[in-house]
Amino acid sequence: MSDPTDHKQPRTRFTLIQKLIASYAAMLFLTTTALAFSVMGLYSLNRTAKEIAKTDLFVIDAANSLRESMLAQERFAGKYSILKSEEFKTLYDQRQAEFLATLGKIGKLDNNGLFRSIVINYDAYRKETGRIFATGGSDPLPAKKEADTVVSLIEELSSSRQKLLGKKLAEADKREADTVKLTLMLAFSGFFLAVSVAALTLHSIYTSIKKLKKGMHRIAEGDFDYDPHIPTGDEIGALAKDFSRMGKKLKELEQISLDASPLTRLPGNIAIERVLNRRLQAGEPFVVCYADLDNFKAYNDHYGYIKASEVIKLTGELIHDTVREVAGNDAFVGHVGGDDFVMVAAADLGIPICEKVIARFDDFIRNHYTAEDLNNGAIKGVDRYGVARNFPIMSISVAIVICSSEEFSSAVEIAKAAADIKDMLKKSPGSNYQFNRRRNPR
Known part of the structure; x- marks a missing residue:
C-alpha cells in the first residue's frame, strides 16, 4: 500500500528571487501609481498656471492699460476744450484707438456684465467728448463724469480678476496638497518593500513638490524673482518655468504702477x-x-x-x-x-x-x-x-x-x-x- 502522505501536495514557498521580484513589482506599481498621481497633479497645476498667464494676468494688465488710456483721453479732451488745438484731438483719437483695441481683446476673454457696462459707459463718454470736439464746448464736466464712471468700472474689473486669481491660486494649493498627500502614501508603501529604490523616488518627488509649493507661496507673497532651482526637461521643470514666467509677468504689472515716463521709460x-x-x-x-x-x-x-x-x-x-x-x-x-x-x-x-x-x-x-x-x-x-x-x-x-x-x-x-x-x-x-x-x- 502506498503511504497516504504521498498524496499530500507540497507547500508552495516563494524563493528569494520571487520575493524580490514581487517586492520590486509592488514597489514599481506603487511608485508608478504615485508618479502618475504626481504628474496628473503637476499637469493640472501647470495648466492652471498657463491659464492664469494667458487670461487673468492678461486681463489685469489690459485693465491697467485701459485705465491709463482713459486718463490720457480725459486729459487731451480737457486740454482741447480749453485750448481748441487739433493736436490734442489727434492725441485723443490715438489713445481712443488703443483703448478700443485693448477693450476688444478683453472682450474675447471676459465678456461678462462688468465688461458690457464698461462698453456702454465708454460709448456715453465718447458721445460727450464728440460733443466737445464738434461744438468746441468748454464745459468738460459731463465727459469727466462719464470718464470717472468708466475708470471706476475698469478698476472694478481689475479687482474682480485679482480676486479670481487669488481663488485659483488657493485651489491650486489645495490640489497640490492633495497630490502631495496621496503621492507620499504610495511612495512610503513602496519604501517598506524596497527601501533604497523607494527612498530615491520619494526624495525626487517630494523635494520637487516642496520646492514648487515654496515657489508658489513666495510668488504669492511678492517675491517675483524667486527661483525654485528645478531642472527643466520634465513636467516639474515645465511647471517651474511657468512659475518663473508668472513671476516676471507679475513683476511687470507691479512696475506699471510706478511713475516711469511713458516717453523715455526712465523713472519719474x-x-x-x-x-x-x-x-x-x-x-x-x-x-x-x-x-x-x-x-x-x-x-x-x-x-x-x-x-x-x-x-x-x-x-x-x-x-x-x-x-x-x-x-x-x-x-x-x-x-x-x-x-x-x-x-x-x-x-x-x-x-x-x-x-x-x-x-x-x-x-x-x-x-x-x-x-x-x-x-x-x-x-x-x-x-x-x-x-x-x-x-x-x-x-x-x-x-x-x-x-x-x-x-x-x-x-x-x-x-x-x-x-x-x-x-x-x-x-x-x-x-x-x-x-x-x-x-x-x-
Missing part, C-alpha cells in the same frame, strides 16, 4: 525722491546732476510736437547710456518731466558725466535741425512774452549738486539747490555745467 519723480532720500540715509556723499535743455520750447514751436518728443526720447537714451558708461550700474537716471533729467552717481563722477553728456548732446542735437537753421545758428520764434526773436541752437545745462547728509536733509532741499544753480546757468549761452558752492568739486 517718486523714484527720484526715493533714490535721493535713500542715498542721504546711507551717509555716503554723492552727486546729483540736474540737466535741462535750453531753447527747447522754441524748438517745439518751430519743429512741432512729434519732433520735439523724439528729441526728448533720444536725449533720455543718450543720458542713460552715458551715465551707465561712466558710472556703471550703481548710478541712477530719472526723467523729471518735459526736458528735465536727473543723474545720480558717486561724488567724484560729476565732472566726467557732465562733460561727456554735454559733448555727446552738442554733437547729437545738430542732426535734428535743418541745414538752413544750422547755418543761421538760430531759429526764429516767439518768447513767453510774445516777442519775436531768434533762438540759438538747443544746448544743455547741467546743475551739479554735491550732496551729503550733513548738508541736506531731504530730496526737496537738493532739488531747490539744483534749481538755484539752473537759474544761473540759463544766463550763460551754450551747453555748460556748474557746481553748487557748498563743496569744492575737486
Whole structure:
C-alpha cells in the first residue's frame, strides 16, 4: 500500500528571487501609481498656471492699460476744450484707438456684465467728448463724469480678476496638497518593500513638490524673482518655468504702477525722491546732476510736437547710456518731466558725466535741425512774452549738486539747490555745467 502522505501536495514557498521580484513589482506599481498621481497633479497645476498667464494676468494688465488710456483721453479732451488745438484731438483719437483695441481683446476673454457696462459707459463718454470736439464746448464736466464712471468700472474689473486669481491660486494649493498627500502614501508603501529604490523616488518627488509649493507661496507673497532651482526637461521643470514666467509677468504689472515716463521709460519723480532720500540715509556723499535743455520750447514751436518728443526720447537714451558708461550700474537716471533729467552717481563722477553728456548732446542735437537753421545758428520764434526773436541752437545745462547728509536733509532741499544753480546757468549761452558752492568739486 502506498503511504497516504504521498498524496499530500507540497507547500508552495516563494524563493528569494520571487520575493524580490514581487517586492520590486509592488514597489514599481506603487511608485508608478504615485508618479502618475504626481504628474496628473503637476499637469493640472501647470495648466492652471498657463491659464492664469494667458487670461487673468492678461486681463489685469489690459485693465491697467485701459485705465491709463482713459486718463490720457480725459486729459487731451480737457486740454482741447480749453485750448481748441487739433493736436490734442489727434492725441485723443490715438489713445481712443488703443483703448478700443485693448477693450476688444478683453472682450474675447471676459465678456461678462462688468465688461458690457464698461462698453456702454465708454460709448456715453465718447458721445460727450464728440460733443466737445464738434461744438468746441468748454464745459468738460459731463465727459469727466462719464470718464470717472468708466475708470471706476475698469478698476472694478481689475479687482474682480485679482480676486479670481487669488481663488485659483488657493485651489491650486489645495490640489497640490492633495497630490502631495496621496503621492507620499504610495511612495512610503513602496519604501517598506524596497527601501533604497523607494527612498530615491520619494526624495525626487517630494523635494520637487516642496520646492514648487515654496515657489508658489513666495510668488504669492511678492517675491517675483524667486527661483525654485528645478531642472527643466520634465513636467516639474515645465511647471517651474511657468512659475518663473508668472513671476516676471507679475513683476511687470507691479512696475506699471510706478511713475516711469511713458516717453523715455526712465523713472519719474517718486523714484527720484526715493533714490535721493535713500542715498542721504546711507551717509555716503554723492552727486546729483540736474540737466535741462535750453531753447527747447522754441524748438517745439518751430519743429512741432512729434519732433520735439523724439528729441526728448533720444536725449533720455543718450543720458542713460552715458551715465551707465561712466558710472556703471550703481548710478541712477530719472526723467523729471518735459526736458528735465536727473543723474545720480558717486561724488567724484560729476565732472566726467557732465562733460561727456554735454559733448555727446552738442554733437547729437545738430542732426535734428535743418541745414538752413544750422547755418543761421538760430531759429526764429516767439518768447513767453510774445516777442519775436531768434533762438540759438538747443544746448544743455547741467546743475551739479554735491550732496551729503550733513548738508541736506531731504530730496526737496537738493532739488531747490539744483534749481538755484539752473537759474544761473540759463544766463550763460551754450551747453555748460556748474557746481553748487557748498563743496569744492575737486
